[in-house]
Amino acid sequence: MPELRQNLATREWVIISSERARRPNAYIEASDRILTHERPEHDAHCPFCLGNEELDLEVCRYPEGSQGWDTRVVRNKYPALAEAGTLVRNFNGVERYITGIGYHEVLVEHTLHNATLALMTDEEIRAVVDMYLRRGREISDDPRVEHLVFFKNHGERAGASLVHPHSQIIGLPIVPGDIRHRIEESRRFFDDTGQCVFCTMLADELSRGERLIALNDHFAAFVLYASSSPFHIWILPRTHRASFMHIDEDSLIHLAPLLRDVLFRLYTHLNDPDYNLILRSTPTKEPENGYFHWYIAIVPRLSRSAGFELGSGMWINPTIPEECAAFLRDGAVAL
Numbered sequence: 001m002p003e004l005r006q007n008l009a010t011r012e013w014v015i016i017s018s019e020r021a022r023r024p025n026a027y028i029e030a031s032d033r034i035l036t037h038e039r040p041e042h043d044a045h046c047p048f049c050l051g052n053e054e055l056d057l058e059v060c061r062y063p064e065g066s067q068g069w070d071t072r073v074v075r076n077k078y079p080a081l082a083e084a085g086t087l088v089r090n091f092n093g094v095e096r097y098i099t100g101i102g103y104h105e106v107l108v109e110h111t112l113h114n115a116t117l118a119l120m121t122d123e124e125i126r127a128v129v130d131m132y133l134r135r136g137r138e139i140s141d142d143p144r145v146e147h148l149v150f151f152k153n154h155g156e157r158a159g160a161s162l163v164h165p166h167s168q169i170i171g172l173p174i175v176p177g178d179i180r181h182r183i184e185e186s187r188r189f190f191d192d193t194g195q196c197v198f199c200t201m202l203a204d205e206l207s208r209g210e211r212l213i214a215l216n217d218h219f220a221a222f223v224l225y226a227s228s229s230p231f232h233i234w235i236l237p238r239t240h241r242a243s244f245m246h247i248d249e250d251s252l253i254h255l256a257p258l259l260r261d262v263l264f265r266l267y268t269h270l271n272d273p274d275y276n277l278i279l280r281s282t283p284t285k286e287p288e289n290g291y292f293h294w295y296i297a298i299v300p301r302l303s304r305s306a307g308f309e310l311g312s313g314m315w316i317n318p319t320i321p322e323e324c325a326a327f328l329r330d331g332a333v334a335l
Contacts, residue, residue: 005226009197011185014226015316022318024327027230027302029271036272039114039163047077048164050111059105059135062127071127072108073135073169079104080170087144087173103139103171107131108164115165116154117260118267125256128167132279133252135169136245140284145171147179147283150244155274157301167277175283183282183292190291198293201225202236211325214261218254221262223325228315229303231270231324233262235296242292244281259296265328266300274301 003016042049050068057077061069075083081102088099109128110120117125136148152167153160189197205211205222213233214221221235235258237251247255266273281294309315 007224007226008189008201009186010182012226012228013314014228015314016227016320017316017318018320020318024230024319024324027270027273027300027319029273031271033271035267036116036163036165037114037119041112041114043113043164046113046162046164048072048106048108048162048166049113060131062131069111070124071110071131073131074106074108076104076106076168081172098173101144101173103142103145103169105135105169107135107167107169109167110165113164116263116267116272117152117165118263118272120260122256122260125260126252129252129255129259132167132169133245133247139169139171140245142171144173145284147172147175148281149176150279150281152277154277155272155301157274158276160274179280179283182280183286186291186293196240196291196293198236198295199240202238210322213265213325213328214258216254216258218251219258221258223321223328225321227317227319227321227324229299229317230319231266231273231298231300231302231328232317232321233298235259235262235298236293237295240290240293242282242286242288242294244279244294245284246288247294262298262328266298269328269330270300270302275299276301 002018004013005016006013044052046052047054053072054074054077057074059073059075061072063070081100081104083103085099085101087101090097107128109115109117110124117128132150136150139145139148149170149172150167186197189195202220206220211222211225212220213223218238219235220238221233224232224234239251241247266275276299278297279294280297282292303318305315
């Protein structure tokens, strides 16, 4: 029997289509697919490869002051927003706009063209996360910025135009409606129950265990109960904190190995699928609170939206989340 499941945090409904559900192994990418680690280590035409650096776009690098680098941040060559300028709001009837002021940066995650988070060392992933935090804190200091979006597109179906491993950071002059909706729902739950909805979901996942993928003392990763698509994963801190900007050093140390574990399982079990990774946190000017909880979402691009999704705002998930989690838990094959 199909089920309609609701995400407790967003109150969004999805259809778990058990009648036409496909087994998790049906989503393994084609065996003749060129995996990321099988690509060349260097591409003479890639602007992110070692030796091809466009230094006029560079914001910072790690290690600082060295000829070489492990990670770099550069301004996007074709930015969605302009860093320089004055923030102006104009409301004239139905015509409402704000000048497109903000930040659009690219975090180059590794020197090798064929590297990927799934196969990096814990230290290399830690360098990437550290740079998220460093740039996030620096951009947050700009009073024009209201919200930060951290995301990674891995693969063509996820929207990546360049193969070289990279993430993006966008500083917006507004808080997007989707973020406001999530905050309002989490605040409503807190007002009704006195609890954080994310902490409540996490406690339930830990007690049930059937959707868990990976776990350590600081973080838990699980396939979402109301997954909108196959293998939709959340990684939550086990200690309540609303903003990623306030993460403590001990948590940072434990995030890298768990993130690598989850992505490695996706890489080996599903043959390097395309995916989007999004780090969700509170708006820059909102203080720590008891109702929101920062987290990382990983959404493999294994299905497509169509007319029903556009017409209803609901998703049909042709997999069963518990089976997806069990499939990923079943060991990780070494390359």
